[in-house]
Amino acid sequence: MELEYHTIDGSIYAELKGPAHCIQDTQDMLDLIATANYYRGASGIIINETHLPVDFFDLRTGLAGEFLQKCSNYRFNLAITGDFSNVKSRSLRDFIRESNQTGRVLFVSEIREAVKKWVR
Template sequence: MNITVNQKGSSNVAIIESDEVVIGSVQDALDLMATIQYNHDGCYKLLLHKSAIAESFFDLSTKLAGDILQKFTNYKVNLAIVGDFSGYGSKSLKDFIYESNHGKQFFFLPDEQAALAALHNVR
C-alpha cells in the first residue's frame, strides 16, 4: 500500500494506492483511518480505488457498506471511491451511489481528478 497526500490550500487528501484489497471489513476501515491519522496528522479525506475494496461492500445486502461508512461518519472522515460502477445492476446500489454523490461525505466517482475536486471542496 502506498499513501500520498494531495494538498490544495489547507485541504489534504490521502490517496491510497494498492494492488490488494485494503478494506474488506469494518476493522480494515478503522485500521486504515488510524494509519492515515498516525502518518498524516490532520488528513481526514481519503481517496481509494474501487479495486482496493472488497466486492461484498457493493452488495448492500451484506450491510458492509453501511457499517463501514458509519465508521467514517463517526470519525468525521470523508471518502471518495474511484472506479467504474456501471457494471452493477442493483437499483439499490445505484440509488445509494446517487445519494452519496449528492451529499458531502462520500463520493463514488469515475476518476481521481473528480474525486480530488469533490474532496477538496468539502469543508
C-alpha cells in the first residue's frame, strides 16, 4: 500500500493509493493508521471505497464498526470517498449519516469535501 501525503492548513493527511480491496481486515486498517501517523504524523487518512472489502458495507459483519472503532481509539480521522447517494440498505444509510455527523469518519464524494469538514 502506498500513501501520498498532503499538508492542508498545517495538518497532514495521508491518501491511500493502492489496488482495490487492499484493506482486508482490522489489522490492515490498524497498520495503515500506524504507518500514516508514525512516518509523517498524519492525523487522518483518505481512502476510496474500492480499497475496502465488500463485507465492510454489510453492517451485519461488524467490520465497519471495527474499523471505525480503531479510528476512534487512536483519534484518527478517516474519509472514505465514493458515491454513496444510491445506498439501498437503510441501516447503511443511517450509519453513513451518523458517521458524517460526528466528523471523525466521513463518507464523502471527493477529497475536498472531507478536508473542508476536518479543517473547520
